[in-house]
Amino acid sequence: MERRKRRTQKLIIDTFFKLLNEKSFDKITVNQLTKLADINRGTFYLHYQDKYELLEGTIKDYINHMNQYCLHNKEEISSALTLAFNYLKDNYKFIEPLLRNEGYQLFQNELKSSISSFIETSDLFDLHVVSILKKKAITSTILGVIEWWLLEDELNASPSDIAAELKDIVFLIIR
Template sequence: MDKQAKVDRRILRTRDAITKAFLELVSEKDLDHITINEIADRANVNRGTLYLHYTDKYDLLDQCIKDHLDKMMDACALPGINPIDDLTPMFSYFEAHFAFFHTMLSNRKTSMFRERLLQSIAAGTKDKIGPLAAKQNMNLELVAHFLASAFVGTAEWWILNRMPLSAELAARQVGELFEKYVM
């Protein structure tokens, strides 16, 4: 059992090193110009090790995005907290992982990230606003996409402008805007 825990830690360290190297490279240059050799060299692993974990750089990108979106949604699904009423956990997650989100949103070749972020937020929003949309005789898909688009656009502005407001203030003001103009 102890040996298994050591293996798991090594795998995690290797994946972390690969991910960190990859994100550094994505922030420096276009995704199309990044090679597996560059990622492996920067992560201080060999190509074979990288291929044990990922099929190619696009799989690596996909896994980075999936991992962050899953963790973000988990962080925002805290018991007793309604993300529509309190956006602080989401903005705090963005703040804690600023380098990742800034890199993904500022690199046009990773536009699929923005789309997946939008889909994740819209799906989470639909779960929360279903009764409200029905009560107001509004199409759930339309309302969820509208709210998600407004939120993602605002979060993108906040991140790309290097968080000019604290996470708490940004969350509170976006929540107030939703409350005032939408809900």
């Protein structure tokens, strides 16, 4: 992607999050976004069909970045989980507005899909032994802990502590 296009997309996304911190998603308009970003509406529409595509694309990008960030640690669950929790903590200022807006369900679905994919592709789980029910339980457990940590604990517990406890819980499920 050319440099100018990346810079414009970053400007749109940064402006979107600025607005998302000020008001709910349903109150944000493309017109407000383009005025604040100092771009014309046509420029916005070159990159996104509407604000919903912007929201969905942004969430997918954050989840994909998290996956890439954690990819090299698929062999060790606590390392992968620690990296994932570190990524979520480092990007909390962008993720937090999604959690309290319309993006919550989209974020939750993308995260759930990412966790399921991790379980399916990781060497940590003998997929012949781990039943579908156990895979679902592991996915739900990890997702539930992430949501609790982000929404209720507000990042107070350290990523490594959360990952260590979560690893123990996951292996209890597998047994």
